Amino acid sequence: MMGIKQRRRREKEHRRRQILDAARELLFSKGLNAISVNQIARQAELAVGTIYFYFRSKEEIFAVLQEEGLELLLNDVHQALEKGTDAKESLHLIAQAYLNFSRDQKNYFDVINYFLSAADVMFAPEIKQQIDQHGNRILMVVEQALRDGIQQGHFKAMDTRRHALLFWVILHGLVPFRKMQDTLLAGDDHLAMYGFAVDHFIDGLKAF
Amino acid sequence: MMGIKQRRRREKEHRRRQILDAARELLFSKGLNAISVNQIARQAELAVGTIYFYFRSKEEIFAVLQEEGLELLLNDVHQALEKGTDAKESLHLIAQAYLNFSRDQKNYFDVINYFLSAADVMFAPEIKQQIDQHGNRILMVVEQALRDGIQQGHFKAMDTRRHALLFWVILHGLVPFRKMQDTLLAGDDHLAMYGFAVDHFIDGLKAF
Amino acid sequence: MMGIKQRRRREKEHRRRQILDAARELLFSKGLNAISVNQIARQAELAVGTIYFYFRSKEEIFAVLQEEGLELLLNDVHQALEKGTDAKESLHLIAQAYLNFSRDQKNYFDVINYFLSAADVMFAPEIKQQIDQHGNRILMVVEQALRDGIQQGHFKAMDTRRHALLFWVILHGLVPFRKMQDTLLAGDDHLAMYGFAVDHFIDGLKAF
Amino acid sequence: MMGIKQRRRREKEHRRRQILDAARELLFSKGLNAISVNQIARQAELAVGTIYFYFRSKEEIFAVLQEEGLELLLNDVHQALEKGTDAKESLHLIAQAYLNFSRDQKNYFDVINYFLSAADVMFAPEIKQQIDQHGNRILMVVEQALRDGIQQGHFKAMDTRRHALLFWVILHGLVPFRKMQDTLLAGDDHLAMYGFAVDHFIDGLKAF
DNA sequence: TATGAATGAGGTTTCATTCAT
DNA sequence: AATGAATGAAACCTCATTCAT
Incomplete structure (x- = not known):
């Protein structure tokens, strides 16, 4: 046997x-x-x-944990995509899912961030590849939403890859400002700011 | 005496x-x-x-160093603003200045990032205030460019505060992707992607 | 079968x-x-x-490696013996071979030294016997040179065993001083010192 | 104050x-x-x-311990020098002191050996200098004995430095053979062998 | 014969911070 | 105002060896 x-x-x-x-x-x-x-x-x-x-190392453990996190995040994002009835709504839902994840799964989000911003952490290329591939899949979900929008006639033609990445950067970059509600945001509500950023992004996509 | x-x-x-x-x-x-x-x-x-x-602590020293860094960055950004002949160009120059700073003053940029992404570092409110105030002044420069654009008739009316923050988030969030030229960027040139993001942001501002 | x-x-x-x-x-x-x-x-x-x-243990592996090294060393020494046209020359050639071996086969030499100087390594007697037997064969080559010298009338009668051992000790003991060229040797050339030691030893053997 | x-x-x-x-x-x-x-x-x-x-490091501690050891050894050797009524006897006494030290102060002797034979141990030059200087002082005692012998007319003129080093190498190199009483020494008494080596060395010095 | 998972003490070194002086 | 000795937990990782399978 x-x-x-x-x-x-x-x-x-x-x-x-x-x-x-x-x-x-x-x-x-x-x-x-x-x-x-x-x-x-x-x-x-x-x-x-x-x-x-x-x-092999402690960081390899973190890497796997990050993959887990990305997997969960991908799940959330994917569901958001599917829940949306049109592309615009999908993007909104994705954004919301992202923000929720950063709050509810703060620890996973930290790990993800750890690798995203840590300058020095260097991996065996194979691990790095695998991590980035997970990020890639999330990007692909956003791209899907964008393509849907184009097909539906709501969005103009565009480089979906770049726009997806930009979308992600905006979402991701805004998260830490939650801490600065009272200073940099000058009392502006973080959630409102977040929503505004998404709206503005979507506005930039619409077909005329 | x-x-x-x-x-x-x-x-x-x-x-x-x-x-x-x-x-x-x-x-x-x-x-x-x-x-x-x-x-x-x-x-x-x-x-x-x-x-x-x-x-009081090692991190307090870093905090001051960060202020220094922000000061330098502010300088660069301010010069970019003034060098531009119109608002659009100013924004481009600001973006360029930001990217250059992240490369040429990598160490200061690291410190800035350290406080921006580190979740846990907790300061006496007065220090935190002071740091954020420096960030604030950078935002105000961007706001100035936006206001100029509105006045010049190039940009639509807008909440300059929010747009300025959004602009910063985009710039800042894109920097780390330099490391992922070969993976997440899928060979796309980082610099090109950066330029694209700025263009797209500016496009979203234009008056009709 | x-x-x-x-x-x-x-x-x-x-x-x-x-x-x-x-x-x-x-x-x-x-x-x-x-x-x-x-x-x-x-x-x-x-x-x-x-x-x-x-x-049985890692050191047992080393022990075998040491035997290998001793075997190689024996070879070198043996060839040196045969290449010499008289006993004096043979001894010189042996000495030279020894020094060369310590340099060119540094790794083997390290292993040999490891067992020679390590106080604590304790082996099953059979292994120890076998190792020492290899050392013994090297000694026998030196002894042969000495006996040749006696027979040729160049050397006085002597206890060849003891003299051989003494010769080896001198050669072996001088090797590490290569590191101390600038301190203990006080600038004296290591190679010259080595040659001197051999000459002095041979001088002590000559028949009157 | x-x-x-x-x-x-x-x-x-x-x-x-x-x-x-x-x-x-x-x-x-x-x-x-x-x-x-x-x-x-x-x-x-x-x-x-x-x-x-x-x-600064563990090895620096060892280094100091070795200096201690060398100091003690120097003491023994120095006393041996002074106890001898003539140069020959002094050398004998020095040799005896050395052998005794290797037995009675085995641990110090181990440390000394550790630095003498360890190939890789690398020190800040200042430490190395200091260590070697201690070794140097021992050599100088032997040299003194040799010079005395020359002056007394017992020894021929010679390079005392080199002969002193050679003497040391012989003494030092013979010590570990105590372990091989039954193998390499082939039953020959280690002490006798040691004495023989010293005698032979001294024989090589005598004035005719 | 051969496997390879499991052990766990042990290795050296760094570091932010405190506190008696 | 300044010193600097002292802390001691914490860091990550290695390694010879065993043993159940």
């Missing part, structure tokens, strides 16, 4: 999960900055060495 | 500068992540304790 | 070689201190456990 | 000693290989960081 190898692989996969569970648990209870490999090991009830048997 | 107190204040200010000089020196020679308080002390030829007499 | 057992033994020998090949490869590419059993296993494309099936 | 600074310096020196005492204690109880900085800290009842406040 082929059973033995398969069981082995299953068990190995199970350990990986166990470690990721521990890391995620810590991510959620203590936040991104409070995670050490020793803590992960303790939480997972495994030896430190075991962690390093399954993951 | 008031002389004594004044001298005292002057000397105190001098020490602060001494410390900041050291920190800046290190920032530029080693980068943001390689700075420790002990190193700053050594560089400043002061004792560690002295550092803590003049600054 | 004896065939099966023989095949078994052959295969076993083959595995051992496979492991030693891997270890040697690493010894030469990374140096003595950078070798871990896991690395050896990876290099040999075997499981770690397998390594431990064929060798 | 100047007292304060002096007291500070005294206390600092005291801490250094405290750390060295702990390190030495461990060196003697567990041997060279079993010393970790954490252990030193525990033994010294200090925090790990404190160790690093006083010493």
Whole structure:
């Protein structure tokens, strides 16, 4: 029977999960900055060495966690796309989903941000590829919305790739301003600002 | 006499500068992540304790450095504004200045980013106020360009505050994608993408 | 039939070689201190456990490597003996061969030294015996040169065993001083010092 | 009063000693290989960081310990020199002192050896200088004995520096063969061999 | 025979901050 | 106002070896 190898692989996969569970648990209870490999090991009830048997480095664990986060985010965004009855509404829903995610899944959002803004974190190209590919899939959802809009005659012809990226940058870039409600936003409501930015973006797309 | 107190204040200010000089020196020679308080002390030829007499924490030093950075950035942005012959050109020049700053003054840009994205860093409100005020002044420059455009009849009427913020978010949010030239940008040139984003933003402003 | 057992033994020998090949490869590419059993296993494309099936410990692997080194050294020394036209010249050539070996086969020399100076490494007596036997054969070559010299009438009668050992000790002990060219040697040339030591030793042997 | 600074310096020196005492204690109880900085800290009842406040690295501690060892050795050797009534006897006594030291102060001897044979250990040149200088002083004692012998008419004229080094190399190189009493020495008594080597060296010096 | 997952103590070093002086 | 010694947790990672399969 082929059973033995398969069981082995299953068990190995199970350990990986166990470690990721521990890391995620810590991510959620203590936040991104409070995670050490020793803590992960303790939480997972495994030896430190075991962690390093399954993951090359601490950051590789983070990378997987980020992929998870991106996956969840992709899900949310995808559902937003489908819930919308037309392209404009889809974009609005996507934006809303994004903002919600940044609030409700703050920890995942932190991890995503960690890799997006950290200048120095350098990965083996293969890992980097994989991460960016997840980001790519999110972009593709936005692109889909844009293409839908064009087809529906609501949006002008455009480079959907670039517009999708721009859309994402706007959404993502606005999130941290929530902290500055009282200073930079000068009392302006963050949510309102956010909505305004989306509207403005969509306005720029409409066919005449 | 008031002389004594004044001298005292002057000397105190001098020490602060001494410390900041050291920190800046290190920032530029080693980068943001390689700075420790002990190193700053050594560089400043002061004792560690002295550092803590003049600054509550290491991050407070960074905060001041960030203000410096924002000041420089403000300068660049301001010059861009003035160099432009009309509002559209001004915005383009501002964008260009921003991108250049992120490249040429990478270290200052890192510090700025550090506070913008770091979720947890919590300051005494007065420091936070002061930092945000610097950001504010940059926003005001952008606002000025927008107001100019309106006055010149090139731009439609608008909430300049919000549009200025949006403009900044776009510029700022696009910078890190330089790293992803080969993945998320799918070979698209980062500079081109950046220019596109600016163009698109400006397009959305024009009066009909 | 004896065939099966023989095949078994052959295969076993083959595995051992496979492991030693891997270890040697690493010894030469990374140096003595950078070798871990896991690395050896990876290099040999075997499981770690397998390594431990064929060798009791990591040091046992090194021990075999040392034997190899001693074998090579023996070869060099032996050739030096034969190349010499008389005993004095032979000794000079041996000394030169030794010094060359310490430079050109630095890695093997390191392993040899490792066991010679490491105080604590304790082996099963049989391994120790075997290692020392290799050293013994080198000594015997030197002894041969000495005996030749006596027979040729160049050297006085002597305890060849002790003199051979003394010769070796001098050669071996001088090697590390290469590092101290500028300090302990006080600028004296290491090679010159080495030559001097050999000359002095030979001088002490001559018949009157 | 100047007292304060002096007291500070005294206390600092005291801490250094405290750390060295702990390190030495461990060196003697567990041997060279079993010393970790954490252990030193525990033994010294200090925090790990404190160790690093006083010493740049673990090896710097070893270096000081080695200097201590060399100092003791120098002492023994010096006394041997003075106890001898003539140069020949002095050399014999020095040799004996050396062998005794290698036995009685095995741990110090190990440290000395550690730096003498370790290929990779690299120091700041200043430390290296200081270490070698200690070695130098021992050499100078031997040289003194040689010069005495020349003056007394027992030894021929010679390069005392080189001969002293050679003498040391012989003594030092023979020590580890104590372990090989039953193999390489082929049953020959180590002490006898050692004595023989010294005799032979001295024989080579005599004036005719 | 051969596997390879698991161990876990151990390694060295850094660092922001405090506090007695 | 200034010093600088002291903290000690925390960081990440390695490695020889074992053992159940």
